[in-house]
Amino acid sequence: MRSVGINVLKNKQFNIILIFVISFGFIAYHFRTVDIAIVWEGLKHANIIWLLAGMFVMLLYWLLESLVLYRISRKVYTQQTILQSIKITMAGQFFNTITPFASGGQPGQLYMLAKNGMDVGVGSSVLLIKFIVYQAMLVVNSLIVLLFGHHYLLYGSIPKLSVLIITGFILNLMVIIALITVVKSKRIASFIVHILLKSVSFFIKKDKYGTLKNSADQKLHSFHLESNRMSFDVKLLLRCSVLTTWQLWLFFCIPYFVLQGVGVPHVDLFQVIAFHSFIIMFSSMIPIPGGSGGAELSFSLLFGLILEPATLVLCLFFWRFITYYTCILFGSISLFVKRKTAEG
Structure with missing residues (x-):
């Protein structure tokens, strides 16, 4: 696992560099007129207790996701x-943050499940059911927030952003429908798998392709068997x-702890929750790893309605660190931890 982690990190170095360049490039350009001295003064007076509380909430977010994976597995x-x-x-978390549209998380997790002894077809069904549950709850809870917090999108230039937020909501809904279709329709799933296999048939020998196809069909059968059962x-x-749902609402609340940490008075908790939910919907449309650029832009537009520029810079930095960069940090550490025989 150690060598795998090293290879993954080497292969993803460009994406990680791209993430930092876009994120810090946006902050540097968008807030170029802000007095750095004021930002520095705010940084020195930040309340570390509130910020650590926000980090603790992020830890709970990871733990709840782990519990979901554990229960399904x-x-x-x-x-x-x-x-x-x-x-x-x-x-x-690591693979999701460094790949476009968070597309690398499931393949990376499937590899680790297989290394732990789980059948690939069964592991695929576990991860797909887990992903469907997550996407469904994201759409349901975001819809609740949207119904009760849509009036927050009616100010200033935000109506233009609201179109993209609602589009992101619709796209997430379409993803759920597509995934459920794959789970329920063995014909459609087989068609997709065989199309993918056909694309590699030109690069391998005919007998090896036949073996690969038979193996894929067996894994597909176990995938559908377990998916339908679950x-x-x-x-x-x-x-x-x-x-x-607990996981998502804790995540929605994280900017509240950040705002308290930098001393923002009279914070409306539900407004913060609504803004963060909208940011997630919007940034999910950005094809760059982690929605870099889009996440910072939507955060600046929404929270810029209630924060001064210098405070906004601090909140944006702390929010991005807690909710995003820690996923890269702790996720990469998990790739280097040696698998112990006692775990199995």
């Missing part, structure tokens, strides 16, 4: 441990949905 693979689930979750486990889905 245990239904099909009893050897799965909570420690393994935490490591796999953090590795997924999709009818109402108790499991309900528990995971509740855990995911």
Whole structure:
């Protein structure tokens, strides 16, 4: 696992550099007229207790996601441990943050599940069910926030951004529909897999392609068998949905701790929750890893309505560090931790 982690980090160095360049480039350009001395003074007087509380909430966010993975995995693979689930979750956080549209998390997690002894087809069904639950709860809870907080989008230049936020909401809904279709329709899933296999058939020998196709069909069968079985486990889905809802609302609250940390008075908690939910919807449309640029822009536009420029710079930095850069930091550490034989 150590060598795998090193190779992954080397292959993703460009994406990580791109993330930092875009993020800090945006901050430097967008806030170029802000007095650095004022920002520095605000930084010196930041309340570390509130900021650490925000970091603690982020830790709870990761833990709840790990618990969801653990509960779903245990239904099909009893050897799965909570420690393994935490490591796999953090590795997924790392891959999600450094790949466009967070597309690298599931493949990375599937690899780790397979290394722990789980069948690839079964592991695929575990991760897909988990992802569907997450996306469904994200859409449901964001819809709740949108219904009760839509009036926050009616000020200044925000109506233009609201179109993109609602578009992001619709795209996330479409993703759920597409994933459920793949779970329920073996024909569609087989069609997609065979199209992908066909694209590599030109580069391998015919006998090897036949072996690969048979193996893929077997994994696809186990994938559909377990996916359908878990999709009818109402108790499991309900528990995971509740855990995911807690996870999301904790995440929505993180900017509140950041604002308190930099001394912003009279903060409206629900407004903060609404703004953060809108930011997530918008940044999910950005094809750059981590939604870099888009996340900073939407944060600046929304929270710029209630914050002074110098305070906004500090909040943007602390928010991005807690919710994003820590995923790279702790996620990369999880890739270097040696697998212990006692875990299995």
